[in-house]
Amino acid sequence: MINASSALKIVLENAPLLAVENVSLLDSLGRVPSHDIIASQDLPPFNNSSMDGFAVASSDLRRASAKHPRTLKVIGESSAGRAFAGKVTSGQVVRVMTGALIPKGADAVVPIEKVVECETERVRFLESPKPGQHIRSRGEDIRRGQIVLKSGMPVTSAALAVLAACGYSRLRVRRKPRVSILPTGNELVGITEKPKRGQIRCSSSYALAGYVEGAGGIPKLLGIAPDTKSRLRKGIKAGLDSDVLLVT
Amino acid sequence: MINASSALKIVLENAPLLAVENVSLLDSLGRVPSHDIIASQDLPPFNNSSMDGFAVASSDLRRASAKHPRTLKVIGESSAGRAFAGKVTSGQVVRVMTGALIPKGADAVVPIEKVVECETERVRFLESPKPGQHIRSRGEDIRRGQIVLKSGMPVTSAALAVLAACGYSRLRVRRKPRVSILPTGNELVGITEKPKRGQIRCSSSYALAGYVEGAGGIPKLLGIAPDTKSRLRKGIKAGLDSDVLLVT
DSSP states (O other): OOOHHHHHHHHHHHOOOOOEEEEETGGGTTOOBSSOEEOSSOBSSSOEESSSEEEEOGGGGTTOOSSSOEEEEEEEEEBTTBOOOSBOOTTEEEEEOTTOBOOBTOOEEEEGGGEEEOSSSEEEEOSOOOTTTTEEOTTSSBOTTOEEEOTTSOOOHHHHHHHHHTTOOEEEEEOOOEEEEEOBOTTEEOTTSOOOTTOEEOOHHHHHHHHHHHTTOEEEEOOOBOSSHHHHHHHHHHHTTSSEEEEO | OOOHHHHHHHHHHHOOOOOEEEEETGGGTTOOBSSOEEOSSOBSSSOEESSSEEEEOGGGGTTOOSSSOEEEEEEEEEBTTBOOOSBOOTTEEEEEOTTOBOOBTOOEEEEGGGEEEOSSSEEEEOSOOOTTTTEEOTTSSBOTTOEEEOTTSOOOHHHHHHHHHTTOOEEEEEOOOEEEEEOBOTTEEOTTSOOOTTOEEOOHHHHHHHHHHHTTOEEEEOOOBOSSHHHHHHHHHHHTTSSEEEEO
């Protein structure tokens, strides 16, 4: 008897690739792309703040502490979708919101909870921030040019977000395989029938159909084939125009 | 802040039940039935053989061994779908196929590999079978009247087989919830657009849509709502005729 992994290998080596369809991003869920998908840009696309607070040059606050607070000047605001256009230089900070672009010259974010705000224009810092703190760096999740989804790997919900972030609104995917299921056996009757003595309802084909659907195929239940040569031949013939024929 | 389990409890306590639909068995995959589903019969529905071999009365072979073989008479055959109508009495056996009904009088199956077949009509046994061996007993998987699927639990592929075996060709299930997703934020642009400095493509809503679909809902992506009262109000209004509105 042939073992399962050898059988799978033979099947995969002999299975032709299915035709390619161009579908909308949402419709690609659970489908398999026909080619490797490459990140078209760095993600995140720019250094941005992971906290509401102040973007600072960490060197400016190297000696700041509760005993020796340092007061810096607020020169502007960077909010999500409205970036601060200027540059942070010594003695200056920019108010930042979560997700906002980190202005030039700044290399750390001090969360709003950690500062004593004296006036709208001036802020007192009680701690020395580490360079890079509370900053999500450009490309720290994904680098431009990196493969984000390999050909033949199913598109997951999480992958949808990455693909959307990269601007893929449509995807080339393989068409779903059509899988015919042929239940065979003299003991089988249809599920709406009442089985006589020694008969059972044809049930496993429904489970198979469910698994096919769950795996991204299109199941088709063929009628029951009793154990005679001619009826089996007829059933098998009916399933041969599918991509896969499962005979139970 | 409210924790996740308390929040879930509040949501579930206040969520109205969705309307009931009557769908075909295959279409019920992943849906939730509106009522407990009861086994209409024992499964397996009758004692049947798990092996090809001979149905015997185990008491008949109590002293059979390789040294003292016992020869019994074959009085008929029980195959899947064609049950043997008579009864096994002392000195007799019935040839059985896998899945076939165990004839009256027999309480064990001796696999074909374990016997020495002398003639078509007579079989020599070299072992003493245990009562019940190689017999799948009526109701050993599921008892008539047992709940096979609780109201509100999703129909899995495996459940489809049980439901089919019980003769359920249609099922009353809750309709799929319609879930609107409203992405908000000044920094967001559509996935076909090229983000300007500090902007990002609206991506997480696609992941949410995928998860909604995976969980059996019908996702609907609303347009991006920027951070203004009027645009947010408009967006929320557009989502209120769904069963669920997710605001990011």
